[in-house]
Amino acid sequence: MNKDILICGVGGQGTVLSSRIIAAAAMEQGYPVKSAETIGMAQRGGPVTSHVRIGENAFSPLIPKGKADLIIGFEPAEVVRNLDYLATGGLAVVNTAAIRPTTASLSGDGYDGSEMRAYLQEHVNCILADGNKECEQLGSVKFLNILLLGIAQGSGKLEIPGEVMIKEIEKRVPEKFREVNILAFNRGCEIGEQSKA
Numbered sequence: 001m002n003k004d005i006l007i008c009g010v011g012g013q014g015t016v017l018s019s020r021i022i023a024a025a026a027m028e029q030g031y032p033v034k035s036a037e038t039i040g041m042a043q044r045g046g047p048v049t050s051h052v053r054i055g056e057n058a059f060s061p062l063i064p065k066g067k068a069d070l071i072i073g074f075e076p077a078e079v080v081r082n083l084d085y086l087a088t089g090g091l092a093v094v095n096t097a098a099i100r101p102t103t104a105s106l107s108g109d110g111y112d113g114s115e116m117r118a119y120l121q122e123h124v125n126c127i128l129a130d131g132n133k134e135c136e137q138l139g140s141v142k143f144l145n146i147l148l149l150g151i152a153q154g155s156g157k158l159e160i161p162g163e164v165m166i167k168e169i170e171k172r173v174p175e176k177f178r179e180v181n182i183l184a185f186n187r188g189c190e191i192g193e194q195s196k197a
Helices: 015-028 076-081 102-107 114-123 131-136 141-155 162-172 175-196
Strands: 003-010 033-039 047-054 068-073 086-095 126-129
Touching: 003 015, 003 076, 003 086, 015 033, 015 047, 015 141, 015 162, 047 076, 068 076, 068 141, 076 086, 076 114, 086 114, 086 141, 114 126, 126 141, 126 175, 131 141, 131 175, 141 162, 141 175, 162 175
Parallel strands: 003 068, 068 086, 086 126
Antiparallel strands: 003 047, 033 047
8 A cells, every 4th residue: 555644733642642653553464654844833723744754665755746646624714725735636624613723813804714614615626624513422522533534434535444443543643642642543433434425
């Protein structure tokens, strides 16, 4: 398998953990993996981007533009900002909930992500999901990263066995949160599978 996955969001959403789970699961399957993270003012809600490259064709940890098979986006504007990485025929899994940048908050801008979502629906093969709402039903939006991994898994684009992903999730989340994270992953898988129907 050769697979290029770009994960993008803002600081504090769990993008880095997501990339590490994917990378570890792929290595567990015997695939070579290269990864890199770009963290810009992440602690202040700045953009965070992770590149995960799986397979023998990954000569560099950074995905070339136009080559990502899958974008997992935690925030719609961040997906639009990174769209030039998406390959023709690639898939974007997008959380629909917008996070207002600090600049928008200071200027009184009414950014709600609606323009970004509309653009994505019109121009890209994507699965839009209200991940925040789904996670609130599980008790916290902190499970968003695992839910989005589940959606990617259910879509068929991740191509790593679900049980391998679950094992890596169990290794990397605190024991008291394992059960709910598995619920989030499984719910995400259901959403991803429904998108194929």
